[in-house]
Amino acid sequence: MPLYKKIFISFFILLNFMAMIRTHMPMSAPFVKAAYNPVDKYLSFFSIYQDWMMFSPNPSRVDSRLSAVVEFSNGKKINYEFPHASKDFIINHIHGEKFRKIISESIRRDDHHYLWPDTALFALRNVMKQTNYELSPLKVELYRHWDETPPLEQSFRPHSYTVSSMQSYKFYTHEVAR
Amino acid sequence: MISYKTVINGWNDFFFAPKSTDSIALFRILWCSLLLVYFLFDSQNIQTIYGQTGLISLETVKVHFPYPHLNLFNIFGNSDNFLYLFFSIYGLAIISALLGFCTRPALIIVLCCMVTLHQRGIWMMSSSETLMRIITILLVVSPCGHSLSLDAKVAEKFPAYRKEKDWAPWAMRLIQIQLSVVYLWTVWQKFKGETWLDGTALYYATRIESFKNFPVPFILDNLAVIKLLTWSTLIIEAGLGLLVWIKEFRIPVIILGIAFHLGIEYTMSIPFFEWVMMVLLMIHITPEEVQILKSKVGEKWVLVTRSRSLGVIPPA
Incomplete structure (x- = not known):
């Protein structure tokens, strides 16, 4: 292999090494920040920032769901459950997992409030489809539901335990434009 | 020096x-x-x-x-x-x-x-x-x-x-290194959490309804076993990141890794992650082993086609 090719590939290898260790680097230091400028461009272009935080530092104890209530001008209210991870046929797993991810890590959080209008409209579209677009909607309310596994010292939950009811909180109301 | x-x-x-x-x-x-x-x-x-x-x-x-x-x-x-x-x-x-x-x-x-x-x-x-x-x-x-x-x-x-x-196998080496980085980083991050150290992490991870797959009542209802499994997870993940590079440990570590990921796949619903990791472990298979696999598949293929032509096996 020609030397120039070897040098070029070696730079690519180093670029990937830097990408691998980025989360553990002091990114606020000016030198590190400058060194990572080209690496960050590569990482953001392909969206390949890596942290590998699976179940760490501690596994979450909170299970989250999301639902919406659509209110119509005739006073009727229809409830919509967002897809969630389930033990159904395997084909639903990826679908459910994607919704679990965005609900539990983004939509549930107040700092991701910019996702709420889209989320409300998604529920509205699905409910309108159910009603054959015959009713006139007034507003959509989004509810977060959660269940927290109590600390082991308080009580031991068997693996077969199923949650019968979750805590709920209305966190967003979307007025439908008329 | x-x-x-x-x-x-x-x-x-x-x-x-x-x-x-x-x-x-x-x-x-x-x-x-x-x-x-x-x-x-x-x-x-x-x-x-x-x-x-x-x-x-x-x-x-x-x-x-x-x-x-x-x-x-x-x-x-x-x-x-x-x-x-x-x-x-x-x-x-x-x-x-x-x-x-x-x-x-x-x-x-x-x-x-x-x-x-x-x-x-x-x-x-x-x-x-x-x-x-x-x-x-x-x-x-x-x-x-x-x-x-x-x-x-x-x-x-x-x-x-x-x-x-x-x-030049540099791209394959990068994939191998990336795999080790995934295992080692996750162990490092887990060491920062108290539940991984006190052995209760697996208890909390397996109680989340959204992550449950098939029931494992006896094993996952025993706190001593749960602690053992939690600490084993750290040891296995560290082993998968490090020992896979040592010639004598490579094959046993790959087999252990596959068993480990299949175990998680059975217990927990984390779509595709375990399969991604199992396929990634295959990057450590050497060209010599692929040759052996190729010749074995080739031999079997010849055997099947000959048997078919002789009428021993009916055509598919």
């Missing part, structure tokens, strides 16, 4: 000493098979995630990710017609890369489509999808189509297309 020459020689030996491309080619087949299954499952999300009626609108994604990134929807939009065309091209490119037909161009198309879809649903992506992007980039720059491929078959007939079967 290590001399400068030793470092350079070590670097050259590790990344550039020519090796057969059989290993990376076998890995391409496994990896693209995995991508194909993921693609088939993901196709049901065309409308609910990627399309104009998807959960999060393309405009919201554009506003919150203004930096330069690969997202073909930003150029072509995400109309239904374009989406179906996009998915058709994506699917065909995966099949083409799997068969090793125009391997590199096919993998480049796979990468562009994959990154576009992942950027579109950026808030929904998890570690398995991040790994898919990283590994596919490394496959694009690897000689994974040089053997076990239609490209190689074509090259047998047309010498102009012939490519070298021995190649």
Whole structure:
């Protein structure tokens, strides 16, 4: 292999090494920040920032769901459950997992409030489809539901335990434009 | 003290000493098979995630990710017609890369489509999808189509297309290192949490309804066993990151890793991550082992076709 090719590939290898260790680097230091400028461009272009935080530092104890209530001008209210991870046929797993991810890590959080209008409209579209677009909607309310596994010292939950009811909180109301 | 020459020689030996491309080619087949299954499952999300009626609108994604990134929807939009065309091209490119037909161009198309879809649903992506992007980039720059491929078959007939079967294995090495980094980083992060140290992490992880798969009542209801499994997880993950590099431990560690991931797959519903890791472990299979596998498959094939021609086995 020609030397120039070897040098070029070696730079690519180093670029990937830097990408691998980025989360553990002091990114606020000016030198590190400058060194990572080209690496960050590569990482953001392909969206390949890596942290590998699976179940760490501690596994979450909170299970989250999301639902919406659509209110119509005739006073009727229809409830919509967002897809969630389930033990159904395997084909639903990826679908459910994607919704679990965005609900539990983004939509549930107040700092991701910019996702709420889209989320409300998604529920509205699905409910309108159910009603054959015959009713006139007034507003959509989004509810977060959660269940927290109590600390082991308080009580031991068997693996077969199923949650019968979750805590709920209305966190967003979307007025439908008329 | 290590001399400068030793470092350079070590670097050259590790990344550039020519090796057969059989290993990376076998890995391409496994990896693209995995991508194909993921693609088939993901196709049901065309409308609910990627399309104009998807959960999060393309405009919201554009506003919150203004930096330069690969997202073909930003150029072509995400109309239904374009989406179906996009998915058709994506699917065909995966099949083409799997068969090793125009391997590199096919993998480049796979990468562009994959990154576009992942950027579109950026808030929904998890570690398995991040790994898919990283590994596919490394496959694009690897000689994974040089053997076990239609490209190689074509090259047998047309010498102009012939490519070298021995190649500098730097891309394969990067994939191997990336795999170790995943295991070692996750162990490092887990050491920062008290539940991994006191042995209760697995208890909490397995009580989340959304993650439950099949029931394991006796094992996961015994606190002593749960603690043992929690600490074993740390030991196994550290082992998978380190011991896989030691010749004598490589095969036992790969087998242990597969058993470990199958165990998680049975217990927990974390779609695809375990399969991604199991396929990634196969990157440590050596070219010599691929040769043995090839000759065994070849022998069996000859046996079956001969038996068929003699009428011992009825034709399929």
